[in-house]
Amino acid sequence: MKVEQISIFIENKSGRLAEVTGVLGDNGINIRALSLADTSDFGILRLIVDDSEKALKVLREQQFTVSITHVIGVAVPDSPGGLTTILQILDKSGVNVEYMYAFVERSGDNAVIIFRFDDIDEAITALANNGINILPSERITSI
Amino acid sequence: MDVPVKIWNREAECLPREELRQLQLKRLQQTLTLVANNVPCYQAKFKESGFQPGDLKTLKDLQHLPFTSKEDLRVNYPYGMFAVPMREVVRIHSSSGTTGKPTVVGYTKADINTWTELVARFMTAAGVTPEDIVHIAFGYGLFTGAFGLHYGSEAIGASVIPISGGNTEKQLMIMQDYRSSALVCTPSYGLTLADRIEKQGIDPRSLALRVGLFGAEPWSEQMRVELEQRLGILATDNYGLSEIMGPGVAGECLFKQGMHLAEDHFLAEIIDPDTGEVLPDGSVGELVITSLTKQAFPMIRYRTRDITRLNYAVCECGRTLARMEKTRGRTDDMLIIKGVNVFPTQIEEVLFQIEGCEPHYQLIVDRANNMDSLEVQVEVNENIFFDEMKQQRQFVVQAEKRLATVLGVSAKVKLVEPASITRHEGKAVRVIDRRQQ
Ligand SMILES: [Zn+2]
Numbered sequence: 001m002k003v004e005q006i007s008i009f010i011e012n013k014s015g016r017l018a019e020v021t022g023v024l025g026d027n028g029i030n031i032r033a034l035s036l037a038d039t040s041d042f043g044i045l046r047l048i049v050d051d052s053e054k055a056l057k058v059l060r061e062q063q064f065t066v067s068i069t070h071v072i073g074v075a076v077p078d079s080p081g082g083l084t085t086i087l088q089i090l091d092k093s094g095v096n097v098e099y100m101y102a103f104v105e106r107s108g109d110n111a112v113i114i115f116r117f118d119d120i121d122e123a124i125t126a127l128a129n130n131g132i133n134i135l136p137s138e139r140i141t142s143i
Numbered sequence: 144m145d146v147p148v149k150i151w152n153r154e155a156e157c158l159p160r161e162e163l164r165q166l167q168l169k170r171l172q173q174t175l176t177l178v179a180n181n182v183p184c185y186q187a188k189f190k191e192s193g194f195q196p197g198d199l200k201t202l203k204d205l206q207h208l209p210f211t212s213k214e215d216l217r218v219n220y221p222y223g224m225f226a227v228p229m230r231e232v233v234r235i236h237s238s239s240g241t242t243g244k245p246t247v248v249g250y251t252k253a254d255i256n257t258w259t260e261l262v263a264r265f266m267t268a269a270g271v272t273p274e275d276i277v278h279i280a281f282g283y284g285l286f287t288g289a290f291g292l293h294y295g296s297e298a299i300g301a302s303v304i305p306i307s308g309g310n311t312e313k314q315l316m317i318m319q320d321y322r323s324s325a326l327v328c329t330p331s332y333g334l335t336l337a338d339r340i341e342k343q344g345i346d347p348r349s350l351a352l353r354v355g356l357f358g359a360e361p362w363s364e365q366m367r368v369e370l371e372q373r374l375g376i377l378a379t380d381n382y383g384l385s386e387i388m389g390p391g392v393a394g395e396c397l398f399k400q401g402m403h404l405a406e407d408h409f410l411a412e413i414i415d416p417d418t419g420e421v422l423p424d425g426s427v428g429e430l431v432i433t434s435l436t437k438q439a440f441p442m443i444r445y446r447t448r449d450i451t452r453l454n455y456a457v458c459e460c461g462r463t464l465a466r467m468e469k470t471r472g473r474t475d476d477m478l479i480i481k482g483v484n485v486f487p488t489q490i491e492e493v494l495f496q497i498e499g500c501e502p503h504y505q506l507i508v509d510r511a512n513n514m515d516s517l518e519v520q521v522e523v524n525e526n527i528f529f530d531e532m533k534q535q536r537q538f539v540v541q542a543e544k545r546l547a548t549v550l551g552v553s554a555k556v557k558l559v560e561p562a563s564i565t566r567h568e569g570k571a572v573r574v575i576d577r578r579q580q
Pocket of ligand 1: 396397398403458459460461462
């Protein structure tokens with residue numbers, strides 16, 4: 001259920017994002033989801049790709065500073081209150097969301113939300129016990 | 144002061160200045176004769192200057208002799224500056240050369256005894272007694288620091304824990320279990336220990352630590368306050384360099400008003416680093432040292448590159464030996480930012496401590512509206528890269544805080560991508576000073 005996410009340190013200067021996507025594209029790696037957190041000086045780019053091992057290797061070769069973290073993806077029905085229910089479950093079980101970002105599945109019915117928790121195992125248990133559908137890793141990396 | 148002043152060698156350390164000067168002159172003449180007879184480099188220097196040892200009538204005459212520089216030691220690598228045959232040498236040490244070959248120094252049995260005596264003097268001055276358990280966290284090896292303090296402690300009769308450097312976790316365990324009372328390390332490692340003590344929730348007052356003997360790098364008064372408060376100790380400074388002997392050249396007494404320089408073994412001059420001219424007493428300038436009793440590796444007018452000032456007034460502790468101010472850094476790489484002397488080595492040390500590996504950094508010094516600014520650019524590596532923004536920003540804030548404490552001037556830390564810092568012929572350019580443009 002856990003999905004590998006790649007984080008990359010980038011300086012806040014024009015063209016850096018394109019360089020990362022360029023390196024991945026040149027190596028035939030597809031980006032499934034992407035989020036950027038930034039300050040005035042630097043940013044942390046988070047990616048989910050179809051081949052994270054290869055992505056890590058080619059990015060390191062290009063001297064990027066990278067790390068791998070584990071996140072989960074949850075399909076949220078495109079209806080009012082869908083996200084609220086999930087956040088309430090997590091809150092009750094005492095799991096903290098470090099950050100989250102969303103994207104829409106190609107089929108178009110569901111929004112997929114990627115979560116990073118302080119305690120991923122606890123979060124998975126809490127969500128599963130409450131009937132929330134955590135997406136299998138393959139489903140996300142091959143969207 | 145409620146603690147009684149203890150003096151290791153009262154006769155030598157409280158010698159009236161006039162008698163001290165006579166002793167220095169006699170020993171200087173002996174040293175000049177020794178090198179004139181045995182060291183080709185000095186034979187050439189004497190010839191060049193037209194000055195022979197016999198011409199020296201007063202201490203002031205020393206000014207007629209040329210200096211000895213680190214370059215002389217490099218040219219004569221490894222044993223060219225030795226004044227005795229190798230069979231009389233019982234120990235080799237070497238300095239950490241940042242570029243090129245290190246410097247090799249040697250000691251005869253008598254040199255080791257002198258060294259031991261001088262370290263025992265400053266450790267006693269800092270309050271170390273036979274009751275103490277001395278925790279030596281300097282690395283044992285070619286570096287002189289650990290051995291010097293080791294011999295001095297044993298001479299005093301204290302118990303030595305030769306723990307050596309690194310492995311902070313273990314250092315703390317031993318410090319707690321063995322009841323270490325005197326800490327020997329670099330001041331920046333002292334701060335690392337303080338960090339770890341706090342992180343582990345250990346109450347510093349539960350430790351037996353009471354005194355710190357910090358050396359091997361320049362440090363600020365601000366750092367002293369921090370070390371004293373956070374470790375609950377008296378933090379003292381000491382000075383030495385391997386080319387001269389190692390630790391023991393100078394060290395603070397309990398009054399912490401400058402480091403008493405072992406003038407019966409070393410003659411100190413303060414010069415203008417640009418002109419080489421000897422400056423009047425009390426001036427700030429480069430320290431130049433001539434050894435007076437060394438046998439294996441005598442040094443005549445050795446340029447230490449350290450900037451300091453000497454105070455010849457008799458100290459409250461009763462010692463007559465001149466007091467040397469905390470070194471303000473080195474002549475070759477000093478930066479003056481907002482009137483404060485800043486040395487790249489201090490910054491490097493801080494970054495090394497927090498990154499846990501050799502830092503890649505560059506200092507950008509600038510001036511806007513008559514105000515200096517210092518930016519420290521640090522190349523990110525996987526040790527200091529966090530996936531979470533909060534942690535990443537916290538790292539920057541902590542690094543800035545630590546730098547401000549150590550430097551005594553604020554610095555902005557900017558994280559940059561790997562390999563983005565300008566390198567010149569493979570070496571990183573450490574300082575970009577835009578004020579000069
Ligand atoms: Zn004193």
